[in-house]
Amino acid sequence: MKRTALILLDHAVILLFAGVLLTFGFLAPGFLSWASLGNLLIQSSPTAVLAAGMTFVLMVAGVDLSVGAVMALAAAVAGKMMLGGFSMPLALAAMLFMGPACGLVNGLLVTRLHIAAFIATLGTLWLGRGGALWITETRAMNLPDSFLHLGSSRLLGIPLPGIICAAVLAAGNVLLEQTPFGRQLRATGHSAVAAAKAGINVRRLVTAAYVICGFCAALAGILVLGQLGAVSPKFGLNKEFAAIAAAVLGGTSLFGGRGAVFPGSLLGAALIQAVENGLVAINANPYLYPVVTSAVIFVAVLLDTLRQRLRAAATRRIFPETEAKAFSASAAA
């Protein structure tokens, strides 16, 4: 019974995704067209990349609220550089440097100064937002068309953002599943104390998780620049919530130690995007969007809590007779 419930919960994102697609497809004809679905995947790629990075931080039972602000800060710097005459590759390189650097700051605040992740990254959120506003002087910056070309260019017929997103998800998945680093990250998320006792360098590991998250934030910033071609004060606003919700919807636990980059992050991000697109398709009142988005976040967290409680109940054993039986059976084997 509990096992079935757990399996259902573990695949909840697929069920929800299917439910959302069918509902909006029924309400708004055309929502389920191939073009619309492909568009949905491309649109959700920045959030998927953010969620992939967020997965690493959530894995060690941390959280990074600053990803949206890091996107904005990096984009503002890149925009300023482009308008100042630097080449696009240089601007992109600067963004990809700033992301991990911000992540390093977060990581050091958490591991060296022992500031709670929630507060430390809330602080860097305001720092990043403030920095971005200062650099842009609160005005929207229209960037050269080269960024938009970047966003709409195709490689082998596949849009570049999709390729970048796929590469990030693949690399993140390999890093988490097939390297000692990933396995130790998982162990640390279960219990940092036990991990330290086992001889794992917990501080370095946790810092690395924030650096990865920062790098993904910068990449997501590039993807959004490719979609918008402009940096406004609202660039990346509230993206941290979408990223956390996507990762958690995709099965990564806020309690640490459980989850995966793929397919969870992608499905979670696509689900959130599908809700947004669906609301547009049925001409819903725009003031309703935040209400619906927050409902999605609540559902994500509720699912996670249910999973956690069920798992604790399912694995708790107090010497049942079956245990002795199973034991002698296995001893005989």
Added chain:
Amino acid sequence: MSALLEIDNLVKAFHGVPVLRGVGFEIRAGTVTGLVGGNGAGKSTLMNLLGGNLRPDSGAMRLEGRVYEPENSAAAARAGISFVHQELNLFPNLTLAENLFLTDFPIRGFFIRRSVLARQAAALLAKVGLPHTPDTPLEHLTPGERQLVEIARALHGNPKLIILDEPTTSLSPPECERLFRLVRSLQAEGCAFIFISHALGDVLQLCGRILVLRDGAVADQGPAGDFTIARLVTSMAGREIKQLFPGRTELPVADADTKPLLEVRGVRQPGVVDNIRFTLRRGEILGLSGLMGAGRTELARLLFGLAPHRSGEILLDGKTLTGGPRARIRAGLALLTESRGEDGICAGASVNDNIMLATLPAHAWGPLGLLSNARLKPVVRKVSESVHLHTRREGAEPLRRLSGGNQQKAVLARWLLAEPKVLILDEPTRGIDAAAKFEIYQLILALAAAGTGVLLISSEQEELLALSDRILVMSRGRLTGEFVRPDFSPESLLRAALAHHHSHPETHP
């Protein structure tokens, strides 16, 4: 055959309190040595020295004839000494193979060599006789099987000596048998073991030699064949009382007519305590003895409403206690918790705030129920003086600045203000210097003289023997003995404390 490990005259003291006073012994390759001793005999400290977690004040250790001075647990493991601690250090969210190789995965470049990992893990699992595949999640295993995983991990570095700390407490009898079979087969391959356990029957059955520690020294040792359970208990118990105790002069009025102050009727919580029944009278000091993990602290938490119980009843002054701590404090119960630092004090708050913590509503004043510092101050001062609390800034400093003894006095002061009818003290003198201990003993006696019923949980036997009017003994969640002053003897207490530590039938006669 020369010794694998030689321990020579090890001495270790904490804050001037000697814990090991010159321990010396030898371990030979391919032997199993049983290490027994009561609470505070020095077993943990000795193991911490062996494991590199602590360094001795003097004395020497030699491993295979070479000086052995491990810097940390990793160095101990490299030298060939592995530990299997009572508390397992495993990760249920990882697979068996990942648990076994967490810190030294076989890798190529950045990637785990999965096939090599699976092969090596399977070999280790086969060695301890676990039939599971290496990619089974640990959470699918029973506690006993997890214990075997921990041993497989200990085997990973091909250790010469494995130390098993209370490995059988969470195991069912067949799981125990399996563990013993494993120990014997590894022993045949030349691996030595130190087996630490309170299950004396198991120790006699499994071990070749036995070493008894008492008060930080080797009290007895020899071939297991020369020992009986009776001899073990006698060696562990010892006799003389070292600490000075204030005499128990005023005895409670022993009129059987008066109703008991606290009455516990058949309290049971599966897996924690079973059929606990006892009474506590006004002015009585009731000692509660037992080994670590016997369930004493769990019982205290249950009485105080911090943990649930499935059946049975707890009555204070004839009224059934229900609800959480808040309701029970109001009813007249108080609990001084075992781990002061974790759940006894608010370390960062001031001494005075800590003292007032439990009784603030009673001192609220005026129609708005506000607190007035001017009114609180004399109250705090009075109770601070009564417990001989020494503070520098009239109690305005954070409590964590005080010594352990003064912290404990502040917590006592908190409960004195609440004027409880029954005070439960869980290890009230742990980590406290001798002078402060003496003062706390005096306070306990004064409280009892004033009519408070005191339930005193302590692992220091002398303390219980000196202060208690009656002593209850717990073992594995049950009451296994009751002794009334003056019929106290350390040996009978220890025997009762060891009851229910089942021993397992010989598997290979």
